[in-house]
Amino acid sequence: MALKNVLVTGCSSGIGLAIAARLAKDEQKRFKVYATMRNLSKQEALVQAAEECVGETLEIKQLDVCSEESIKDCVNDIPDRKVDILVSNAGIGLIGPIECQSIDEMKTVMDTNFFGLVRLLKEILPDMKRRKDGHIVIISSVMGIQGILFNDVYSASKFAVEGFCESLAIQALKFKLQLSLIEPGPVITEFERKVFEDGMKMDPSGVDDETANMFTDIYLKNYKSVFQSLGQTAEDVAEHTLKVILAENPPFRHQTNNLYTPLTTLKYADPNGDLPIDTFYKMVFQHDKIFNASLNFIKLLRWRSTRSFDLGKT
Ligand SMILES: NC(=O)c1ccc[n+]([C@@H]2O[C@H](COP(=O)([O-])OP(=O)(O)OC[C@H]3O[C@@H](n4cnc5c(N)ncnc54)[C@H](OP(=O)(O)O)[C@@H]3O)[C@@H](O)[C@H]2O)c1
Numbered sequence: 330m331a332l333k334n335v336l337v338t339g340c341s342s343g344i345g346l347a348i349a350a351r352l353a354k355d356e357q358k359r360f361k362v363y364a365t366m367r368n369l370s371k372q373e374a375l376v377q378a379a380e381e382c383v384g385e386t387l388e389i390k391q392l393d394v395c396s397e398e399s400i401k402d403c404v405n406d407i408p409d410r411k412v413d414i415l416v417s418n419a420g421i422g423l424i425g426p427i428e429c430q431s432i433d434e435m436k437t438v439m440d441t442n443f444f445g446l447v448r449l450l451k452e453i454l455p456d457m458k459r460r461k462d463g464h465i466v467i468i469s470s471v472m473g474i475q476g477i478l479f480n481d482v483y484s485a486s487k488f489a490v491e492g493f494c495e496s497l498a499i500q501a502l503k504f505k506l507q508l509s510l511i512e513p514g515p516v517i518t519e520f521e522r523k524v525f526e527d528g529m530k531m532d533p534s535g536v537d538d539e540t541a542n543m544f545t546d547i548y549l550k551n552y553k554s555v556f557q558s559l560g561q562t563a564e565d566v567a568e569h570t571l572k573v574i575l576a577e578n579p580p581f582r583h584q585t586n587n588l589y590t591p592l593t594t595l596k597y598a599d600p601n602g603d604l605p606i607d608t609f610y611k612m613v614f615q616h617d618k619i620f621n622a623s624l625n626f627i628k629l630l631r632w633r634s635t636r637s638f639d640l641g642k643t
Pocket of ligand 1: 338339340341342343344345366367368371392393394395418419420421441468469470471512513514516517518519520521523563
């Protein structure tokens with residue numbers, strides 16, 4: 330495989346950082362990684378994760394997906410503007426009742442998660458089409474397949490990404506370009522912490538008591554245990570992304586979390602769309618004790634399997 334230039338967005342932390350480090354450290358040196366972030370003062374964690382690669386297989390550059398100018402400047406700085414693989418990863422979350430969120434906050438989510446991808450492609454797609462070569466990898470989410478309680482706007486932004494890509498994929502095929510949506514479930518990153526802290530700070534005065542209680546007593550109360558039971562590491566998602574990049578025929582959709590797949594399968598099982606909504610409703614409002622017991626059971630199984638794996642190694 331010839332050396333591939335990879336541009337990754339949102340590499341200051343989490344999944345973007347893990348993907349940039351994993352590709353830069355590739356033993357076969359198949360990638361030159363342009364790891365980008367909007368704020369270069371946050372590069373220390375990436376430098377630490379892939380120190381030996383900096384200036385070799387890894388270059389760190391500024392790129393804000395909300396600024397066309399910064400995208401253009403970054404791409405112009407890459408030799409021959411040649412991006413073989415784009416990993417569109419930068420994203421932000423938003424949780425809570427819509428009554429407590431301003432339209433401006435919602436627009437920022439759409440501007441980053443959806444229009445961020447559109448801006449990148451407006452700059453990079455024409456070159457890929459001309460070369461009839463390129464792979465566009467997008468870090469979407471299981472919430473791009475199925476909405477979750479109190480994630481209305483975030484989920485809408487990922488649905489927008491998925492619809493956009495489904496449409497574009499048909500045209501891309503004509504130019505021999507690949508498009509792949511990576512769909513993680515919960516991943517333990519800064520995202521989880523930031524979203525939870527913002528949720529805790531939310532002013533509930535604009536919403537009725539029943540909704541406010543639902544958000545604090547059900548959603549926020551269970552938030553951490555969902556991540557602890559079902560959460561993956563960013564490094565795990567990076568391994569999945571590498572496999573998709575290296576695949577001879579990369580899939581259009583790739584879910585990274587086997588524990589979550591039974592839930593997304595509900596979406597595909599019922600064309601009327603009632604099955605997943607009904608199941609989530611019952612899980613949250615009627616069978617919450619069973620739901621919590623299942624999460625604890627999964628947590629225990631995962632802890633035991635890690636423990637036996639560790640014991641096996643020594
Ligand atoms: N964590 C999860 O549970 C989960 C699950 C499914 C999908 N995802 C998706 O995975 C992607 C990465 O999230 P993560 O979990 O790794 O979260 P993270 O650790 O918070 O990383 C998000 C990255 O995006 C960057 N970013 C935000 N706005 C940006 C902008 N305007 N321009 C450039 N970069 C920007 C952040 O930079 P700053 O440090 O400057 O803010 C950060 O580097 C997101 O698209 C997210 O929707 C996450």
